[in-house]
Amino acid sequence: MNAIVPISTLFIGINGFIAFFLSYLVVMERSSTRVWHGESSADVAKQPDYRENPNPVAAVVESFLEKSVPKKSIDDGILQRKVRAFGNFIEFVPIALLIILVLEFANAPAALLWLLGSALTSGRVAHAWGLITTYGPSPGRAIGFFLTWFVYLLGSGACVYYGLTGVLG
Secondary structure, three states, rough: OOOHHHHHHHHHHHHHHHHHHHHHHHHHHHHOOOOOOOOOOHHHOOOOOOOOOOOOOHHHHHHHHHHHHHOOOOOOOOHHHHHHHHHHHHHHHHHHHHHHHHHHOOOOOOHHHHHHHHHHHHHHHHHHHHHHHHHHHHHHHHHHHHHHHHHHHHHHHHHHHHHHHHHHH
């Protein structure tokens, strides 16, 4: 059985794996920092210490982590950057993938779909890499948001074109 929209299906799958990987990075950083809510040690200081009177699940998790994941001794801000990389990905990718999907259903040229899907995927990887590895502005972040804007603008314009063509058609 072939996919009805194979290009969109491919990019949805690839971006799903990227979302999983970014989520994994957040979970592993939370495990090493023991920052379960929020994005920093300061956020944790505002919360009750779950280890003082742990529920059974928290006790098991903490016991496992003490044996398997070394605890970071400093708050280097990387958790906040990983959380934002994942959050930013989740904020921008669904609409862009929806644009590509709709264009494929509208029988837009395959070259346009490949251009949009490739720009989106490479842009989001560049953005996440730039955000995680560098505090503040970075080439990866700039490339990422410009490619994402490119996809939004070109893809939205194409959707409006195909929509108007269909309505006025």
